[in-house]
Amino acid sequence: MKLRLRWITAGFASVAIALLASACQPEPVTYIAKTKPNTQVLTWVHHFDEEGARKWLEWGTQSFTKAHPSVTFNLTGVDGGNYMSLLRTRAVSNNMPDMYMIDNLEYAQDLIRSGYAMDLTGQPFLAQIDERYMSGVRSADGRIWALPIDVNGAGVIYNKEAFAKAGIDHPPVTWEQFIADCKALQKAGIIPIAAGYKDSWTITWDIAADLLANQYASGRNWISDVEAGRASFADDSIHFRSILQRFGERLNYVNAKPFDTDWNQAQVLLADGRAGMIINGTWTVDGVKSKNPQSNLGLFAFPYSKDPQDAKFGLKSTGGIVVNAKSPHKEAALQTLALFASKEMGDVFQKDKKALSVIKGLPTDFDPTYVELDDKYIQSGFTYDWSSLPTDFINLDLQKAFVNALTKFVLDHDHNPDLCIQELDQAFDRIRKPFK
Incomplete structure (x- = not known):
């Protein structure tokens, strides 16, 4: 997943620097769904560059809209090198999206402290996640701040x-x-x-x-x-x-x-x-x-x-999908997370994104590349957890x-x-x- 780890500021003080740096960068790519009157439009900012990840994201949001016609999504893909700087710029201008991705809980503490992350502790859909992969989204006080999605x-x-x-x-x-x-x-x-x-x-x-x-x-x-x-x-x-x-x-x-x-x-x-x-x-x-x-x-x-x-x-699995606690569409966002935590979406994720899902009960033979990883490293114990590194x-x-x-x-x-x-x-x- 990319996740590729990004240049990150310790707080909002360096937003001005980020703005200067981003001025020379390509514009974010936004997918805007068609809307009808009285439709809730959820904005979702992400940093997925790979085609499979985008397919998974678009397939899931379109499936949600089909089941909930009053909800649609604006998906904005941002270059990974500028991702966190853009989020912090939007936070300063009080223009945060309804949903967004984080790669590392520690690096998003300023957004959490500012109220832009919803406490997900106790949400029923978290029961679908393999407990081994929850440490990366759980703070020291035991609270959960994101829905993890894959093992990187x-x-x-x-x-x-x-x-x-x-x-x-x-x-x-x-x-x-x-x-x-x-x-x-x-x-x-x-x-x-x-x-x-x-x-x-x-x-x-x-x-x-x-x-x-x-x-x-x-x-x-x-x-x-x-x-x-x-x-x-x-x-x-x-x-x-x-x-x-x-x-x-x-x-x-x-x-x-x-x-x-x-x-x-x-x-x-x-x-x-x-x-x-x-x-x-x-x-x-x-x-x-x-x-x-x-x-x-x-x-x-x-x-x-x-x-x-x-x-x-x-x-490791750290970070994932965050719901903006200040969003006027929190309930729809939580329902979206419930869909993305389902086995159905986990299967789509593994098929399209070619990555190990954190959802319980999914096969590990979805791609020959990961069969080798599972056989040679995971099953034999030749792995280490870098969630905190x-x-x-x-x-x-x-x-x-x-x-x-x-x-x-x-x-x-x-x-x-x-x-x-x-x-x-x-x-x-x-x-x-x-x-x-």
Whole structure:
């Protein structure tokens, strides 16, 4: 799902910056249904880019309208990189939608505190959700703020036919094997790793699987510690230098001109078998298969160490669908959530979005890609829960500094980790006071 994690502000104070940044961005895409007199029109803002996710959303809302003719929907799709900034801009102008999506409960606390999220605790439709996937929408006081929809993973998506063409008979489980496979793909005339850095969020997601795995292994929320000034990039408490070194090493195997390649183009490279891998989230499966439904894809854990036991797939469900507590259409919105929590919508979700639903009792063999994930990782216990581990900084200025430093690291021919770390610590110290 994309969810791809987004540049996020700590509060409304940085909305002005967000407005300046969004001024140069494409306009949001809005789907406006036909309306009749006395119709309730529910506005729903989302950040779904993949075709399957949009089909699921449109199918569900159209089904609801068929059963409730007095209700219709305006669906607005927003670019992921600007999503939370746009929501906060709308909050400041008291123009929040009736329903919207969040990726991470922690990053939406300002919207919750401002009364733009309805407390869903005790709603009957929540009984349809697998309890294992409720932690990401439950605050410390036990209240539920969103309807979770899917299980997102951070890892590697690969083209099985490209691997076979390169003579690779199984995914790598160590870093050394990963690099050897990159060389084998390159020798076979296949781009080892597709990179779409024209969409800057993909740069952070190119290191997210490595970063999350090391945060989990260290047992600490390192990004939050750095944001608060309790840790630095230089202290190397989660081996950030090694994460950068691995990033620099595999940059030798990405497509030419990655900054001229956007996310959709990168997915096409994998869909057509011109590339062997993309390092990103499991939502990539939907995106790639929307380009080529015949793509034979697989998923494997990012193998960051020499120990195969460390190759675990990060899975989580955080965030989901939020109802605006100030909406005049709250009852209709809650009824909509009840539909989207049904097994029927879960089946549509898995079929169209090509992602694991959080709804109870659904099959796991809906797509061969997920059969492999279930057999190799979920059933064998080779997963970890990254619900409480962020990939982005909440403060927009810190996140921009992070992306800028990583961008310079990619452009630096030497891919010097020490230079990148020095720049990151200096930039972060300028933006927030060092921890005493």
